[in-house]
Amino acid sequence: MAAPDYAIPPLSPTAASVVHRCARIAGVEVEQLLRRFEPEKGDQPLAYARSVVEYCSYIALRVETKRHDYLSDSEFHSLTYDMMIAWEAPDDETDAALQKMSFSFVDGKDDDDCGSMFCLSPTQMAIQVDGRRTVSPEAFAKIIPACPAMAHAITVRNLFDALTNSTGGRLHFLIYHKYLKCLDKVLRFAKRISGGHKAPALQLSDGEVILDIYGAATTKPILQHIGTSTWPGRLTLTTHALYFEPVSVDFSYNEAVVYDLSRDLKQSIKRESTGPWGAQLFDKAVMYKSSSTREPVFFEFPQFKGHTRRDYWFAIIKEVLHAHKFIRKYRMINLHKAEALSVATLGILRYRTVKEGFHILPAHFKTTLAFNLAEKLPKGDKILEALYGQMKDYSSRFRVDEDSVQSSSDDLTLADPFPLSAYTLVNMGLLTLKEEDNPEEWDLTVRDVQTGGTSSVQMALERSVGYSGRVEAARATLDQVKVEDIDTNVAVLKELLFPLIEIGKRLLFLAEWEDPLKSYVFLFCFLFIVYRGWIWYIFPVFLLGSTIFMLWQRHTGNGQMIGAFEVTTPPRRRTVEQLLALQQAISQLEAQVQAGNIFLLKLRSLLLAAFPQSTNKVAATMLVASAIFAYLPLRSILVLIVLEAYTRHMPARKKSSEKLVRRLREWWLRIPAAPVQLLRPQDTRRWRSRLRSR
Structure with missing residues (x-):
């Protein structure tokens, strides 16, 4: 509790104490600090008090963050925590209400769920006896981004959610203190490897910072797979590139292979499964491919259980790629480029802190990586646009x-x-x-x-997060309707396409002329539509009808959920039957590919005049077709094509059509296919020379 002489109306005792400490850090009198603060006109007492706390806190943090060791200073931890409490309860009324709420929360805790002390971690046990007040996400998001090492405005809410994952959405001081200690440890490690201690012998460019290293111990290397070749080594990620150093026979590292992340090389990176000789056995790899690589490169991160190590490296590599995409989009140079890469660097170090200190790996809309989050969120480009304007x-x-x-x-x-x-x-x-x-x-x-x-960044982020809720709700419905088994999926697809399938059957029935009266009526209606020039209105009328149908459903549905789509599932097959069906499907696919190759080879022989008589006929036919397309309007050509296809099975044309099709088939069978010569791959290059060529 603040001393009486610390009173600053209308501030609460906690807020007044924070203001006095900020003035002492800034080296000025409290009156001078407050006199320089200019509140906005019409500010309410609560808004005025919060603005005073913000102003004084930012002044003090500006001074404090000049020290190299502020993250390891416990007094700095307490100061920033008190700043958040003071911002949340800046006046007496709010302070009293929050104190009452916190006491009622502690007294009303339910001990039914894992109430035994043996169920709690050491940190949770310490929280149970911690008497300090907790911090809200609003206070955390307002104060902490003033220290760029501790949080960024884009990801501060996600960072708060990660820290309060097990504390009910309120930040305890012990959790906050642990986070800053872990962050300081990660930053010190990053400084050591950048300064030469344990750093790989790499030729880094100016401004290039080492972000992380994996496989530094030769007993725990990373595995790189290219085709059927596998090689152990060490992987280093910097703000500009990936460096892979293969391990030689004497357990030393060879010259590093560089995979550039800064240039626009159409890079793609995915989570993949890999294993020996290209077998997809272990879901622990990251696939990298660009226009500078002949084939995909797989980096396997061995792990006894799970794939969190792979997911972590996948996320931080994506963050560097997205940061350079942002830089190229706005053509940043000098300080702007350094700032964008610094945002990504600090975000990766915080991401590693949360992973190592709290064993949490936030992903998707909850990630703590700024550029990854902006790429995933709907309208995330607006966030990046605001960030560029701020820079x-x-x-x-x-x-x-x-x-x-x-x-x-x-x-x-x-x-x-x-x-x-x-x-x-x-x-x-x-x-x-x-x-x-x-x-x-x-x-x-x-x-x-x-x-x-x-x-502007916060406003763009709030709008984007609002849209992300709808995306999450839609994604939840996708998880519900996904079904396993190929037969069941085919059955669902057939039911969904049932109207189109029925329309196709009706048109085929009319084209077969099994009921001449209906076929004649359809033909005359089509010709009348073409004659009146209404054919170009078919598609707009279809769109208009669909729009009216949707609006009518919206009007009559009153926002109610639509009924479930019912599908009769086919009988389940045994494993042997599924394997036989798979073999049959592969055989059919192979036959289709062979037929396609034969068709293309016959076309090649016609184009190269391997069969002169047939080539002459094809050339004459193409000459007539070119004249038709040159002189006849498109509508007339369309009518001729439809009439020829539709009247092919007409009683008056059926015999002549069958005779024509037979002659064309016989002519096509007489055309020889162009020869094909299969060559063995001449892969005599050593794996190491292939690496160096990259």
């Missing part, structure tokens, strides 16, 4: 001059001259910028924050 706009933000801090004068200006994610990496020793790009030490401040309002 471009170096307008007014929070700044404390060196003279202000040292002399405690009344000169607290607002500016934002430099991207903070890049500066965070510079401050931590992970990134080196050009001399002209390095800012003055006291010219750095917060970018992704805004007092008393919502940034």
Whole structure:
């Protein structure tokens, strides 16, 4: 509880205490700090109090984050946690209401579900006796993005959900403290490998940062599969490329093979199954393919149980690819490019922190990787557009001059001259910028924050998340209707296409002239439609009718769920029957492919005049067809084609049509196929030379 002389109306004691601590960190008097704050007109007391807490917190965080060791400082952990509590309860009324709510929550906990202390982890047991108040997602999202190393505005809500996965949607201090300690550990490890300790001997370009290494121990290598070849080695991911170093016989690493991620090489990356000699046995691999590789490259991440290691590497490689796609789209250079890569770098380090510290691997709409999330969310391009505008706009933000801090004068200006994610990496020793790009030490401040309002990135994110709820609901319906067994899926497909199948049967019935009266009526109706020029209105009328039908269903349905689509499932086959059916289907497919090859080879022989008499006939026919298409209108050609196909089985034409088809078939059988020579693949290259050629 704050001391009485800390009182700052209308702030709560906790908020007043935070303001005093912020003023002390900034090196100015509280009155001076508050005097420089300019609230918006018409602010309510609660909004005014929150804006004061935000302003003072950002000023203090601007100063605190200049230290290299702030993530390992327990006092910094307590300060930022108190900032979030103060923002959530900035005035006395809100503070009292939240305290009452927290006490009622603790007293009303139900111990029926795993109430024994033996069911809890050490962290959960400590939370049970922790007397500090918890933090809401709104407070976390408002304060923490001011420190780019700790969170980003795009993924801050997902990060909060990951941290509070087992605490009911409220953040406890012990969880928050553990997160910052793990993050500091991950950042220190990244600095060590970038500084040369345990780092691979790679030729890195300027500004290239090592993000992660797998297979550093020769006893636990990664396996690379290319075709039927397999080779163990070490995989390194940087902000620009993937490096694979094969292990030699003496357990040393050979020259690295580089897979560029920064250029537009039409790269694709997927989760795949792999195994020895190309067999798809283990679902633990990542497939990489680009225009610079002759065939797909598979990186297998051996794991005794599960495939979380593969999923982690798949996500971080995708993040680097999406970051460079974002850079190319907006043609970023210099500081803008460094900032985009820094956002991806810090996101990957936080992703690794959540994985190692909390054993959680957020995916899809819950991922903590900014560019991956923007690519997955509906209208995510609007989020990236807002992010680019924010990077471009170096307008007014929070700044404390060196003279202000040292002399405690009344000169607290607002500016934002430099991207903070890049500066965070510079401050931590992970990134080196050009001399002209390095800012003055006291010219750095917060970018992704805004007092008393919502940034463009946050607004775009909120709209996108609103659409994502509909996508999740639609995806849930997909999981419900997916059925196994090929016979059942075929039965469902037939039922869905039943109207089209029936229409096709009716048209075939009319074209067979089994009922001449109906066939004549249909033919005369079609000719009348063509004569009046109505044929071009068939498709618009179909679209109009479909629209009227859907609107009528919407009007009469009143938003009710449609009835289930009923399908009669075929009898289940035994395993032997399924294998025989599969063999028969493969044989039929092979026969169809052979027939297609024969057709193409016969066309080749006609084009190359291997059978001169037939070539002359085909050339004459094509000459007549070209003249018809050149001089007759398209409508007349369409009528002739339909009449020829429809009246082929007409009683007056049936005999002549059958005779013509027979003569064409006999002529086609007399045409020889072009010869084919099958060559053995001359694969005499060594696997290692194939690697180096990449």
